[in-house]
Amino acid sequence: MHPAPSVIAFSTFSGLGFGLLFWLGFGVPAVSGWSAFAFFTIAYLLAVGGLISSTFHLGHPERALKAFTQWRSSWLSREGVCAVAALIVMAIYGAGLVFFDAAWQPLGILGALLSLGTVFTTAMIYTQLKTVPRWHQPLTPFYFLSLSLAGGALLAGQITWTVVLLIAAGAVQIATWLLGDKALKQSGTDIASATQLGGIGKVRAFEPPHTGTNYLLREFVFQIGRKHAQKLRVISFGLMIVLPVLLLLLPFSHLLAVVAVLAHVAGVLASRWLFFAEAEHVVGLYYGKR
Template sequence: MHPAPSIIFFTVFSGLGFGMMFFLGLGKPDVSGFTAFVFFAIAYALAVGGLISSTFHLGNPQRALKAFSQWKTSWLSREGCLAVATLMIMGLYAIGVVFLDTRWTLLGLLGSALSLATVFGTSMIYTQIKTVPRWSNWTTPVLFLLYALTGGAFLTGQTSTATPLLLVLGVFQCVVWMIGDGQFAKAGSTIETATGLGHMGKVRMFEAPHSSKNYLMKEMVHVVGRKHARTLRIIGVLCLSLLPLVLLLVVPFSHLVALLAVLLHIAGALMIRWLFFAEAEHTVGLYYGAR
């Protein structure tokens, strides 16, 4: 599928923001006053900024509010509702921590749970798409949650938690690729099944269905070379997991080292999230010979 910058920004940075809120709701780090305000401000900037960026991919951004009304059937709507609930609950919790030096524990725990629920809702937007076999399996929600937890631990200074999570995330990302690479073939979709002409024998495209690109081709069909994908995977995992892990475990700790590790992690996340969309084959591509 076409890796739109707005969707990449949305899924990466909103995940980081809600990941931060998960740890802040648990009282980590144990800060109050202006320091707590800075942590909450960063978390809200990432989460809200990511959510706003997602509207840029809509055909009619001014109608974004209507998405909240379809919560019974749409994961996009559920994610929006969960996000608003999280921001409201965490806002109340932040007031206590920042201005009253008080932690309303139950409110914080509820905010943490809603934060993860929001990330899960985001992941289900893609998991539910049966026509993209690479996404439509259990690994997608687990991957999104791991990204949020790892990034959240990083940005809230939970080094002892972020270190093992970096290793787990790197390994699991490789597992996701191993599973995902065979999902399209496993689904059994071919040009014969897509056209319904398989009973007549082998089907091949004589010529393109139309002379210029249409919406489906722009949004659902994107071909990335296997060689380039392999290179990006290696660089992505190095930045996402291995290099930050080395910086945390080998190099003497300093704020500059921690910042570099965070920036590398985010760069790797952006790169791999681009691949998440670019490598996702939609079955509609069979009609255009784009496999």
């Protein structure tokens, strides 16, 4: 699929923001007053900024509020409901820490779970799509959740948890790539099933359905060379997992911590770009693009 910058920014930064809110909800780190204000400001800038960026990919952003009405059937709507609920609950919890030096822990735990639920619903928007076999697998939610928790722990300054969760996220990332590379072939979908002409005989693409482009080709048919994809995988994995882990294992310094955060964010952005760029929508088969 075509990697839209707004969706890449949304899924990366909102995941980091809600990941940090998860840790703050459980009182990690134990902050209050201006320190709490600083942590919550960072979390809200990432989470809310990411959510706002997602609206730039909508054809009619002014209709975004209508998405909240479809929560019974739409994971996008459930994501919106969870996000708003998490932000409201965590705002109340954060206000207690900042202004009253009071940790209202039940609210914090509820907000943490809602924050994690928001990341899960985001993942399910993609996991549910049978038309993208690479996404339609059980590991997709773990991919989003593991990076959100690891990134949140990194921003929260929890070195031990960060190292453990980054290693786990790295394992999930590798497994996601390996299974994803086989997903389209194992789905059994091919040009014969895409065109519904398999009953006649062997189907092959002779000419494209039309000479010009259209919405489907712009949004759902994007191809990246295998060599380029492999290079980007190495770069994203090195920045997202390997470099932060190595830096965190060194004697602590604020400079190394900042570099670790920046490297991780850059790696997640690259990984998320690949997540969309390598997604093989089955509509591409109809156009002879797979």
